[in-house]
Amino acid sequence: MKTKTTMRTALWIALTAAVTTPGWAQNVEDIVRRLEANRIHGTSRAESVMTVQDRFGSRESTMISYSRGQDESLIEFTSAAERGQKVLRTANEIYLFYPDAAELIRLQGAALRESMLGSDVSYEDLTGGRTLLDTYRVTLEGTERVNGRATWKVSFEARRRNVAYPRQTMWIDQEWYVALRAEQYALNGRLLKEMTADRVEQVEGLWIPMRMVISDVLKRDSSTTIEIRNIQVGLPLRDDLFSLEELSW
């Protein structure tokens, strides 16, 4: 089972709906539980735009994403260049569907580090699995202001080695329980990725990051912005939506 990452958390918060659990954090574990609770929900459907900026310019891809619970999600690209391409995440695996290919592609292992559509988001960032508290030891580093908002600065240190990001730091909004900023590091302490959520909106009682900027520090002059344009939560979804049969339909 793949370990869950902060990028995944943030990304799926952005791409899907989340359910906020009311209450007030008592300690750092509570803060992280509240952060996690913000994204655990029944079902969601979101229409998003992903803008990838690199040294050659910028390009947009549009997508519709569906999610159910913690482990099931489906992204379908709708922009002309990628129309019909799909990414299915089940509990343990990621499958890619390309209309021009006669077979599904199952990603695992090192292949998960591939970039999704040349963006700063890797398929590894989408993988599901354990909760943050299962994967990381967490420490409250203090409080800081991000974009004028009060946040808890929380550091995450992986409990095991087979984790995409052995160390992370997140700045979690004290009111919304949304990570407004995150940094992911390699085992040797090298910064790998940065994420900021610069627009957070309340939808159906949930605080959802509607615009996120992700930057793979190893890719020079590159950043990816994911913006949710429309989101619905708690809607009925077909049972077979997240199946392999449906994927290649």
Add this chain to the structure above:
Amino acid sequence: MIRTLDLAWRNIGRNRRRSVLSMVAVAVATMAIVFLFSYIEGMKQDMADNLIRYYTGEVRIRHENYGDWEHLSPLHLSVAELQDVLTGVETMPETAAAVPRLTVPGAVFREDQRIGMQVTGVDFLREIPFSGIDERVVQGSLNEITGGGDSDDRTTPALVGSRVMERLGLSSGDHFTVVVRTGLHGTNAMTFRAAAVADFPVASLNEVAVWVPLERVQHLARMPDQAGEVLVQLNRGSVRELGAAGATAEIATGAGAVGSEARPLEVSHWSTINTTYQFMEYAQQIYNFVALVFFLLAATVIVNTTMMVIFERRREIGTLSALGMSQGELVRLFFTESAILGFFGALAGLAAGVGISLVVGQVGMDFSAALEGIDMEISRVLYPRVNLRSSVGVFVFSFVVSAFTSYFPTRRITRIQPIEALRDE
């Protein structure tokens, strides 16, 4: 002069073992250098042939900025309006043949492995006379591929490098899906069927090459009417008339890369493109130096044997001097001996070197294991090629060096007084 030559022959015959040793030293050095130069010549010809067939053509046309970002495989920096460019190039009298190619980097995902591939869109009908790709097919046939298009099972027939088949564990007719980057910076994937297997001469190409009809790769990479490059073979007569640079300039005009509304294209003759071949040209100077070192080593053997001759023949030298042979005549005598030994040694070495080169040139030298994973435009099997000019040059050089190495020790003997030499025990 005739007396000196007679004496020299007689002296050579008197001590055959010593003479043979000297000749063998010269012969071995000459043989080694002739073979080395034949090997290098074979390597250069092979590399030039591979470059022209598979990499650059004689003239390469591509986007003017591609070279700046080549390490990133910038697909968007392509040859646009491909049909117009091709038509323009093909109507030039300097053009013998032209082929468009579109190569996109990709990968096959197997278990948890990412296996790198290179999907190249080609016009097979143009490629057959250009690169002779049909001669490289070792399994299957190009007919199914040139028939073109999708088959019923949604797979695209492809020509696959033989090592690709091994790396993916495929048999002829099996299919595999490659995920590639597109010209729009996204990704796409297509399933190919190994309709034919080619044994590309270049190891690095054989490991990754998947050749597919151009229009399929244009669709896969979202690059309609585009190619990564257009490669041109020049008309021999035009090259003779205009020179390589002049013919290349004419091709640039045909491609529309010249003038106020020029397409953003770079048109280069292959000899000016930075490839391993250019490195080989530089390396040739190093090999020439290595050859010189070889000769100097052989010369030390000759000097040594000549010195031994001198010491062994002091009494004889003294006698000859006492009988009235001048110093100059003595020098000529020993020089003539060395020249004869050098001539026949070099001749024997030349014959052996050329003979070995010709035999190995037929059989070939297989470097498959050594070249595996190495990205050089060189074939796995190399065939030495005898270069007449360099071989004759090596012979002359070998002869001259070996003849003149006798000069200094010979001069030394002229300083020996006859009485001293005759007293010598």
